[in-house]
Amino acid sequence: MTPNPPVLGSADVPADLLALAQGAARELTGRAVRAGSRVAVDPGPAGRPVDVLAWLLGADLLGAATLVVEPGWTDRERAAVLGDARPHVVVTGAPAPTTTPVVPHGDESTRFYLPTTSGSSGRPAVLVRSRASWLRSFAALGPLPGPVLVPGPLSSSLFLFGALHALWCGAELRVRPRLRAADAREVASLHVVPAMLADLLAELERTPGPCALRTVVCGGAHVGDGLRARFARVLPGAELMEYYGSAEHSLIAVRRGGPALRPVPGVEVAVRDGELWVRSPLAFDGHLRSGAVVASGSGWSTVGDRAELTDSGELVVLGRGSATISSGGRLVAAEEVESVLRGVPGVDDVLVSGTPHATLGAVVTAVVQAGSPPALRELCAAARAGLAPGKRPRRWLVTAALPRTASGKPARAAVAEQLAAGTFPAEPLR
Numbered sequence: 001m002t003p004n005p006p007v008l009g010s011a012d013v014p015a016d017l018l019a020l021a022q023g024a025a026r027e028l029t030g031r032a033v034r035a036g037s038r039v040a041v042d043p044g045p046a047g048r049p050v051d052v053l054a055w056l057l058g059a060d061l062l063g064a065a066t067l068v069v070e071p072g073w074t075d076r077e078r079a080a081v082l083g084d085a086r087p088h089v090v091v092t093g094a095p096a097p098t099t100t101p102v103v104p105h106g107d108e109s110t111r112f113y114l115p116t117t118s119g120s121s122g123r124p125a126v127l128v129r130s131r132a133s134w135l136r137s138f139a140a141l142g143p144l145p146g147p148v149l150v151p152g153p154l155s156s157s158l159f160l161f162g163a164l165h166a167l168w169c170g171a172e173l174r175v176r177p178r179l180r181a182a183d184a185r186e187v188a189s190l191h192v193v194p195a196m197l198a199d200l201l202a203e204l205e206r207t208p209g210p211c212a213l214r215t216v217v218c219g220g221a222h223v224g225d226g227l228r229a230r231f232a233r234v235l236p237g238a239e240l241m242e243y244y245g246s247a248e249h250s251l252i253a254v255r256r257g258g259p260a261l262r263p264v265p266g267v268e269v270a271v272r273d274g275e276l277w278v279r280s281p282l283a284f285d286g287h288l289r290s291g292a293v294v295a296s297g298s299g300w301s302t303v304g305d306r307a308e309l310t311d312s313g314e315l316v317v318l319g320r321g322s323a324t325i326s327s328g329g330r331l332v333a334a335e336e337v338e339s340v341l342r343g344v345p346g347v348d349d350v351l352v353s354g355t356p357h358a359t360l361g362a363v364v365t366a367v368v369q370a371g372s373p374p375a376l377r378e379l380c381a382a383a384r385a386g387l388a389p390g391k392r393p394r395r396w397l398v399t400a401a402l403p404r405t406a407s408g409k410p411a412r413a414a415v416a417e418q419l420a421a422g423t424f425p426a427e428p429l430r
Helices: 015-030 049-062 075-085 131-141 157-169 194-206 225-234 334-341 376-386 412-421
Strands: 038-041 065-068 089-091 111-113 116-118 124-130 148-151 173-176 189-192 215-218 239-246 250-255 268-272 275-279 286-289 292-295 305-309 315-320 324-327 330-333 349-357 361-369 395-399
Touching: 015 049, 015 089, 038 049, 038 075, 049 065, 049 111, 049 157, 065 124, 075 124, 075 286, 111 131, 124 131, 131 157, 131 239, 131 250, 148 157, 157 173, 157 189, 189 194, 194 215, 194 225, 194 349, 225 239, 225 334, 225 376, 250 315, 268 305, 315 334, 324 349, 324 361, 330 334, 334 349, 334 361, 334 376, 349 412, 361 412
Parallel strands: 038 065, 038 089, 065 111, 148 173, 148 189, 189 215, 215 239, 275 305, 361 395
Antiparallel strands: 111 124, 116 124, 124 286, 239 250, 268 275, 286 292, 305 315, 324 330, 349 361
16 A cells, blocks of 8 residues: 555545655655755746645655745745745755655654744744644544535645645545636535635526535635525535634634534633634644744634634634724724625625724725625615624725635735725725
8 A cells, every 4th residue: 555645644645646746755855855854835826736735745755844835925025934934945846756655754743834824014924733733623624525626726724724635535626726616516515715605606696507516615714694694595405614713723613514613622712802712732833933943832822813702602703803993982893794795695705994084093994896786775784784883884885806815815905005095996886
């Protein structure tokens, strides 16, 4: 039996991908990569997903950790990330495949992945993650039927997690650079963020037809009741599996068939002054700074998400504190407002931000992405039904397309900056 990359457990890896991973391991060995080394994979703007997976799985066979370079980083961001990661080698292109087995090194505590995340300063931080943290996360999410579609770049930890989870399941994996309804109709399972799910449902509403989807896995932001109801209406035979997590903590809570998000077994959560704190065996090991690991510790930590915890143990995530708008003395969680508005028919997606105001500090502003936008009265009715008065948008704009991050989420910082400058390409919604 050919040894498997350890981070995939015992699942059968497709023979062509395994041959590429073994070839990557052989090439990395020739470049002095050993257990404990760090490898940076630079896919470039047109890099093939299979090459990213091959290098990562090849490094994993050797007990080395992989950083995937984000093509959209600025020169400053790239320099900061590589300065902290201090990779021993940087690879690009495709490794040459080989069928010669490579004996795996390390155990579940071996560090295999170096995800990045933006801190409060916006400077990307490099994290260190063990195999066990994701193997346990795969098990917490559970098996998926294949084929599985992952419609985004593997430089995003969310989509990389989806791809490795599919391989862990032993399912056929299909990676695409973006989500297209035609691709989604042909698979059994799909990984998305809520903004992408809203886009997909809008397209399926516009062009009804056969759809093979049985399971949609949605993470990265809060899924509101409106979007959940829209999903049930458009895809009545499919299951919506929601999870909440972070780059630092991995999976925190999952909603699969139940009424609400519930913490993953073994993960402890607490809400202090409206902020979510987590203590988890799935958490990252620490940060890399100038090539040295700064341990994270095993205690409680937070990434600044706002949340509520019910008496029955259900978790309600309201969004990142940095996406909170201060308007007239009230704090408004932008993602909570967005989750309500995404359920309105005709809304492809929506982003909520604060527009500077002389007396209120900021006006809650909803930017709606729609080809044929709904009437303003419909959006206002949804806001009245789902939001307290102080959380309802006072300004409504419509745009043909919201700018996106690499993970498919609306580019919140870019929109806020352009709204403040009066340069965002949108029209008042009437």
